[in-house]
Amino acid sequence: MRTQVAIIGGGPSGLLLSHLLNRAGIETVVLERQSRDYVLSRIRAGVLERGTVDLLHRAGVGARMTREGHTHSGCYLTHDQQMIRMDFAAACGAAVTVYGQTEVTRDLYDAQDAIGAQHIHGVEAVALHDLDSARPHITYTLDGQSHRLDCDFIAGCDGFHGVSRKAIPANLRREYEKVYPFGWLGVLSETPPLHEELIYANHPRGFALASMRNPMLSRYYIQVPLSDKVQDWSDAAFWEEFSARMPEDVAAGLITGPSIEKSIAPLRSFVSEPMRYGALFLCGDAAHIVPPTGAKGLNLAASDVHYLSTGLLAHYNEKDSAGLDDYSQKALARVWQAMRFSWQVTTLMHHFPEHSDYDRQMQRVELMQLATNPAAQRMFAENYTGLPY
Ligand code: APR
Numbered sequence: 001m002r003t004q005v006a007i008i009g010g011g012p013s014g015l016l017l018s019h020l021l022n023r024a025g026i027e028t029v030v031l032e033r034q035s036r037d038y039v040l041s042r043i044r045a046g047v048l049e050r051g052t053v054d055l056l057h058r059a060g061v062g063a064r065m066t067r068e069g070h071t072h073s074g075c076y077l078t079h080d081q082q083m084i085r086m087d088f089a090a091a092c093g094a095a096v097t098v099y100g101q102t103e104v105t106r107d108l109y110d111a112q113d114a115i116g117a118q119h120i121h122g123v124e125a126v127a128l129h130d131l132d133s134a135r136p137h138i139t140y141t142l143d144g145q146s147h148r149l150d151c152d153f154i155a156g157c158d159g160f161h162g163v164s165r166k167a168i169p170a171n172l173r174r175e176y177e178k179v180y181p182f183g184w185l186g187v188l189s190e191t192p193p194l195h196e197e198l199i200y201a202n203h204p205r206g207f208a209l210a211s212m213r214n215p216m217l218s219r220y221y222i223q224v225p226l227s228d229k230v231q232d233w234s235d236a237a238f239w240e241e242f243s244a245r246m247p248e249d250v251a252a253g254l255i256t257g258p259s260i261e262k263s264i265a266p267l268r269s270f271v272s273e274p275m276r277y278g279a280l281f282l283c284g285d286a287a288h289i290v291p292p293t294g295a296k297g298l299n300l301a302a303s304d305v306h307y308l309s310t311g312l313l314a315h316y317n318e319k320d321s322a323g324l325d326d327y328s329q330k331a332l333a334r335v336w337q338a339m340r341f342s343w344q345v346t347t348l349m350h351h352f353p354e355h356s357d358y359d360r361q362m363q364r365v366e367l368m369q370l371a372t373n374p375a376a377q378r379m380f381a382e383n384y385t386g387l388p389y
């Protein structure tokens with residue numbers, strides 16, 4: 001089999017890239033290890049930067065997001081009992097859209113179906129070959145049979161645990177990693193959200209986040225030690241701990257209910273450079289991971305896809321390869337900015353076991369600066385709503 005761009009991974013990065021290319025007349029094949037139902041069962045964050053929203057509209061998949069997503073022009077940070085509003089509209093004239101990543105992925109699958117895009121699910125033993133030659137190709141097995149896919153380019157959109165990144169020779173790859181000493185326990189419940197805007201809470205007992213999907217679906221998180229197991233946390237214990245970390249007057253309005261999903265995710269920052277090797281281009285979680293505190297994971301995947309799709313279009317339509325040559329450098333410049341913001345907000349809002357009273361004073365002063373200083377508010381708002389591409 002042959003295609004122009006072979007895409008490994010059918011998560012949001014791979015699907016969005018495939019859709020943008022297909023709409024411009026470029027052929028793709030998406031190879032995904034899991035079933036579609038499995039991909040659509042994963043619960044991830046739900047905050048879209050304006051750039052991501054614009055890109056989804058340009059890809060022609062924004063209609064349901066416009067109908068069902070919610071525009072948020074601010075969020076709250078708390079310090080113990082104090083609610084500090086980050087007013088994005090006043091600080092930088094921008095907003096974010098709250099719309100679940102699972103829904104973005106579903107919209108992309110539906111749009112790909114409507115144009116008859118080629119997706120192969122259930123592939124195993126995916127291997128990349130001859131990346132530094134003019135004849136790159138992929139081998140894989142499907143239902144026990146071996147297959148070969150020839151292509152011009154390969155997009156490695158296969159997430160942190162995928163094979164693409166590791167196909168770049170180790171001596172050409174540089175990896176940067178920071179692992180945080182805690183995880184987030186997340187709960188999804190069919191209850192009205194605690195508040196109309198997201199609340200990120202810094203509390204002596206640890207971080208907590210009140211988020212949402214829609215008026216009858218809430219998403220809540222609490223920081224937990226990495227040694228905790230989901231089964232250690234009953235729903236009642238979760239609600240009690242979550243309430244204790246929110247300001248008392250806000251927690252008084254909490255409506256609890258049974259959890260419909262409960263999971264623990266570790267927090268990590270990771271970058272692998274470069275994001276290109278010969279015919280291979282990495283996108284999204286395959287090249288970088290951010291802790292969820294800044295809600296940047298999907299948004300960084302979107303900016304990578306923007307740069308790569310623009311480069312591929314110029315290559316095929318105008319025989320101009322400058323965008324492909326610049327891809328790694330441009331994508332990484334934005335990745336590192338989001339890394340810094342995600343690290344800053346993570347460091348600001350969590351309880352670190354090794355923190356001294358001095359470190360906690362630094363958190364307090366930084367939060368007070370965010371409460372009172374328009375320059376600090378603007379910097380937060382610009383980063384949260386998304387730096388320009
Ligand atoms: N072969 C084929 N597919 C693979 C392989 C493989 N060897 N390894 C992983 N995959 C698939 C996974 O099953 C998954 O569906 O690649 C996909 C990668 O999707 P994500 O992990 O969602 O990564 P990405 O599309 O870059 O999305 C980035 O979305 O998933 C979130 O936390 C992530 O928010 C971030 C954003």
Ligand code: PHB
Pocket residue numbers: 044045046047198211212219292293294295
């Ligand atoms: C979520 O709604 O799941 C969510 C929102 C904001 C974050 C992280 C997760 O920073």
